[in-house]
Amino acid sequence: MYYKFNFNALLPCGRRGDEFTLAASCVIRQLNIGDYEKVIELWLSVEGVSLSEADSKENIATFLKRNAGSSFIAEKDGEIIGAILCGNDGRRGYLHHLAVHSSYRNNGLGRILVEACLNKLREYGIKRCHLFVLPENQNGMNFWNHIGFWQRLDMHVFSKDV
Numbered sequence: 001m002y003y004k005f006n007f008n009a010l011l012p013c014g015r016r017g018d019e020f021t022l023a024a025s026c027v028i029r030q031l032n033i034g035d036y037e038k039v040i041e042l043w044l045s046v047e048g049v050s051l052s053e054a055d056s057k058e059n060i061a062t063f064l065k066r067n068a069g070s071s072f073i074a075e076k077d078g079e080i081i082g083a084i085l086c087g088n089d090g091r092r093g094y095l096h097h098l099a100v101h102s103s104y105r106n107n108g109l110g111r112i113l114v115e116a117c118l119n120k121l122r123e124y125g126i127k128r129c130h131l132f133v134l135p136e137n138q139n140g141m142n143f144w145n146h147i148g149f150w151q152r153l154d155m156h157v158f159s160k161d162v
C-alpha cells in the first residue's frame with residue numbers, strides 16, 4: 001500500500017513555514033525486511049528510540065511476517081526518513097519505534113505513519129492500541145498526547161526474561 005504526498009502541499013497549511021522546501025514527493029509504504037539496515041540506521045540516529053536484541057534482523061523479519069503489512073516507512077529519494085513498527089496479538093495493537101528524521105519533523109509525517117498503522121489495526125478489528133515510551137522522552141510523550149493517545153496511570157509494565 002502506498003500513500004503519496006508532497007511536502008510543499010503541506011507547508012502552506014502552516015506546519016513549518018518555509019524552513020524546508022522539498023521538491024520531490026515523499027512516499028509512505030509498508031516496511032519490508034529489505035529496509036532493515038536503513039531503518040536501523042534511522043532508529044539509531046534519533047533520540048527516544050531504544051534498540052535491543054529484540055530488534056535483530058531475524059526478530060524483525062518474524063515480526064513483519066506475523067503482522068503482515070502493518071508497519072510503515074516514509075521514503076524520500078531512496079532514503080528512509082520515517083519508520084514505525086505495528087503489530088497486534090489478536091486483542092490489542094502495539095506501536096514500536098516511531099521515528100522521523102530530525103530534518104523532516106513537523107511536516108505531518110509522524111502522524112501519517114501512526115494513522116497508517118491505526119488503519120491497518122482497524123482492518124484487523126482491533127479496538128485499542130498501546131505503546132511504550134521511555135520515561136525521559138518527554139517530547140515523545142507530548143507528541144502522543146497531542147495526537148490523541150493518553151498516558152496510562154492506572155497500571156505499570158512488568159517484564160521477565162524467558
Ligand SMILES: CC(C)(COP(=O)(O)OP(=O)(O)OC[C@H]1O[C@@H](n2cnc3c(N)ncnc32)[C@H](O)[C@@H]1OP(=O)(O)O)[C@@H](O)C(=O)NCCC(=O)NCCS
Nearest residue numbers: 048098099100105106107108109110111139140142143146
Ligand atoms: C515524535 C516524532 C515521531 C514526531 O514526528 P513529526 O513528523 O515531527 O510529527 P508530526 O509533524 O506528524 O506532528 C503531528 C502533530 O503533533 C505535533 N507535534 C509534533 N511533535 C510534537 C511534540 N514533541 N510535542 C507536542 N506536539 C508535537 C505537531 O505540531 C502536529 O500537530 P498538528 O497536526 O496539530 O499541527 C519525532 O519528533 C521523532 O522522531 N522523535 C524522536 C523519536 C521518538 O521520540 N519517537 C517516539 C518514541 S515513543
